Amino acid sequence: MSAEARLKVLDRAEKEIMKLSRTDIGAVYEFMHKFRNNPEQPGLDLKSLHGDSRLMAARVKRDIRALLLHIGERDYLLIGVEHRSSVYEDLDRYAYRINRVTGGLEVMEVDPIDMQPVGDSIIGRLLPSTPAPAPLFSAYTDAQLIDLGVSEPLLPGIRRIVSEEELVQLVDRAPQVTTDVLFALYDGKTYDEVLEQITKPVRTTDDVDVDDLAAAVQRPATQVTTDDEALKFMLAESFERWQVFLHPTQRRLVERRYSGPARVGGGPGTGKTIVALHRVAHLARQLHPGTTKPILLTTFNRNLAADLKTRLLALGGAELLERVDIANVDRLAARVVAEQDPRAPKRKLDDNQAPQLWRKFLSTENGETTWDADFLAAEWDQVILGQALTSRSDYFRARRPYRGRNLNRMEREEIWELSERFVRWLAAGDSWTWRQVAVRGAALEMARAAEDKYRYRHVIVDEAQDLSAAHWRMLRAMVPAAPDDLFVTGDTHQRIYDNKVTLGSLGINIRGRSSRLTLSYRTTRQILAAALEIMSGETYDDLDGGQEDLAGYRSLLRGGQPFFCGARTWEEERDLIVTQLDEWHRPQDGSVAICVPTKELATDVMKRLEAEGIQAVEIGPDGPKVGDGVHVGTMHRFKGLEYQRVIISGVTDGLVPRMMISRYRDADPAKYQRERQRDRSLLFVAATRARDELAVFWHGAPSPFLSSRRQ
Numbered sequence: 001m002s003a004e005a006r007l008k009v010l011d012r013a014e015k016e017i018m019k020l021s022r023t024d025i026g027a028v029y030e031f032m033h034k035f036r037n038n039p040e041q042p043g044l045d046l047k048s049l050h051g052d053s054r055l056m057a058a059r060v061k062r063d064i065r066a067l068l069l070h071i072g073e074r075d076y077l078l079i080g081v082e083h084r085s086s087v088y089e090d091l092d093r094y095a096y097r098i099n100r101v102t103g104g105l106e107v108m109e110v111d112p113i114d115m116q117p118v119g120d121s122i123i124g125r126l127l128p129s130t131p132a133p134a135p136l137f138s139a140y141t142d143a144q145l146i147d148l149g150v151s152e153p154l155l156p157g158i159r160r161i162v163s164e165e166e167l168v169q170l171v172d173r174a175p176q177v178t179t180d181v182l183f184a185l186y187d188g189k190t191y192d193e194v195l196e197q198i199t200k201p202v203r204t205t206d207d208v209d210v211d212d213l214a215a216a217v218q219r220p221a222t223q224v225t226t227d228d229e230a231l232k233f234m235l236a237e238s239f240e241r242w243q244v245f246l247h248p249t250q251r252r253l254v255e256r257r258y259s260g261p262a263r264v265g266g267g268p269g270t271g272k273t274i275v276a277l278h279r280v281a282h283l284a285r286q287l288h289p290g291t292t293k294p295i296l297l298t299t300f301n302r303n304l305a306a307d308l309k310t311r312l313l314a315l316g317g318a319e320l321l322e323r324v325d326i327a328n329v330d331r332l333a334a335r336v337v338a339e340q341d342p343r344a345p346k347r348k349l350d351d352n353q354a355p356q357l358w359r360k361f362l363s364t365e366n367g368e369t370t371w372d373a374d375f376l377a378a379e380w381d382q383v384i385l386g387q388a389l390t391s392r393s394d395y396f397r398a399r400r401p402y403r404g405r406n407l408n409r410m411e412r413e414e415i416w417e418l419s420e421r422f423v424r425w426l427a428a429g430d431s432w433t434w435r436q437v438a439v440r441g442a443a444l445e446m447a448r449a450a451e452d453k454y455r456y457r458h459v460i461v462d463e464a465q466d467l468s469a470a471h472w473r474m475l476r477a478m479v480p481a482a483p484d485d486l487f488v489t490g491d492t493h494q495r496i497y498d499n500k501v502t503l504g505s506l507g508i509n510i511r512g513r514s515s516r517l518t519l520s521y522r523t524t525r526q527i528l529a530a531a532l533e534i535m536s537g538e539t540y541d542d543l544d545g546g547q548e549d550l551a552g553y554r555s556l557l558r559g560g561q562p563f564f565c566g567a568r569t570w571e572e573e574r575d576l577i578v579t580q581l582d583e584w585h586r587p588q589d590g591s592v593a594i595c596v597p598t599k600e601l602a603t604d605v606m607k608r609l610e611a612e613g614i615q616a617v618e619i620g621p622d623g624p625k626v627g628d629g630v631h632v633g634t635m636h637r638f639k640g641l642e643y644q645r646v647i648i649s650g651v652t653d654g655l656v657p658r659m660m661i662s663r664y665r666d667a668d669p670a671k672y673q674r675e676r677q678r679d680r681s682l683l684f685v686a687a688t689r690a691r692d693e694l695a696v697f698w699h700g701a702p703s704p705f706l707s708s709r710r711q
């Protein structure tokens, strides 16, 4: 009798498939189609493997077999792909278990002779005869390790591990949670820290029945794909793992139903953007079909928005893209204003021109004022626009944190007057700043919301740390308060624009719906350690008035130590850059980037590369101009990018942090601290763009942020 079957693919099998040749991947793809149509068709030769009636093998092609688990009735799970000889030789080496902590299904290989996981035999050979070093995990009992989520069948092998090399071998094919837990303990985290940071986020809330495979396959801890999209991607060579397999912690955040606004934090490279993209796809699947765009996906700047669009297309295709509005937040505000206020000024000025504009305004329009232009510019930018204050009485009542000097009522009256005149003066030149556009956009959207007019059903925000109060007010007003209304991802350690907010005070209550990702997929442990050193000694907020740190932030990737080197002069430092590129064999395929603090240095570096016959490609506001070459850009441009190798150059005292901020040191200590923290974050962002290798150069004295390099 023929009957269709449901076939899912376990991530473990998917990894094995990816190691096959393209022709064999194609054969697996064909096999899956045939199997779904009728698993009993004779050509597939489906049979139970001795030892376990649920474990089955089927024919993919002459020398390849699929290893399957029969979940129940017509449900099967592809758990491995093997060459025929190995399938029939050592069938007992496969073990599958339902993890009691995560409730997920775990499949692993165990040794046929002594039922120990593969790797033990190698470990056995590696063990020196005398004297035996202490096993790495002897401080923990079996029960403790199991409580942390370690897979039980692997325990005997784990007990014998005495070195990092053996640990790496054992965890190579171990389930994800086991790997995470063992590495965290190995890194020196305490039992309680691991329990809190690694186990708790993946612990299932259901009662786990260790025989119920069907329930286990449904849980997020079992990483499966339900269709053959992944294989299609692989064949098209556009496949990236994140498109299909999320870490259980990530998946939980994506699929949860939140009773209101929710926030996901976490260090660089932990997959916040990936989570935001999957969240969009998840929410879109639950919407009624239609032609509208009920979901907004927004971020801080233009090139990041363009990148989100490309990635969302890869994840869900044109169909998903059609339901989602993607725009950077300033463009969104400009759109709102253009739609509702056609008389608004046309020319939009960069916010950091404000001090210069105030100076010009005061000298041409108001010769007699005693106020300092920088002070007024900061008061207008940070307090009036920063808090999106639209009336005189709001300004009289406003708290002015971080502004140093107190202002009495009369002084506020004067500043408000001057600000109004300044705005009129700008408008007379048909100009205003982007911050003004955002404030106007927020006011217009709030007026619409007061009439129950909303633009979206769901709003997803990436790079949330950089949005201003006005941006948040506008976004809040674009979506009605309801479950799953706002979902925001970001990392305050990477705040590189001067916008610090408390979401609660802006009508966005994330209390109790805030989570953090801790596993970096991008950077090696060695690079992470160097980047974290840059951040030492500062405190960071959690976007809601509290503090946040990077506790538990880690990576399973390994590589060489980052290279730090100083030169005497800028000329010599450029020699260092060329030498470093030579050492890397001058790759010009877009895998290397050079990051510098200023535009002038970027121009100098590009000239030097060109003189060397190396194609230098500038990273502009929309990202690198072309994909090839060696990319060169200022630190601000690096947000959202990722390279195999990165050189950060010009990390010199006076450039990082910028010399000009020292004028605030006494005049406005709070501003000084903020600016210094921003520059530190810029360096942190730059350092965490590197996947495999990082080199950091300076000339003269190194930046104070490289404290351990200073004599």
Ligand SMILES: Nc1ncnc2c1ncn2[C@@H]1O[C@H](COP(=O)(O)OP(=O)(O)OP(=O)(O)O)[C@@H](O)[C@H]1O
Pocket (backbone or CB within 6 Å): 240, 241, 242, 245, 246, 247, 250, 266, 267, 268, 269, 270, 271, 272, 273, 274, 275, 491, 494, 520, 521, 522, 640, 642, 688
């Ligand atoms: N589950 C996953 N499987 C495989 N790769 C992943 C996964 N999650 C994230 N990645 C990869 O890790 C890298 C970083 O992801 P992403 O850009 O989402 O991190 P982020 O937290 O937003 O980083 P940043 O804060 O630095 O912008 C990307 O290359 C992404 O493809």
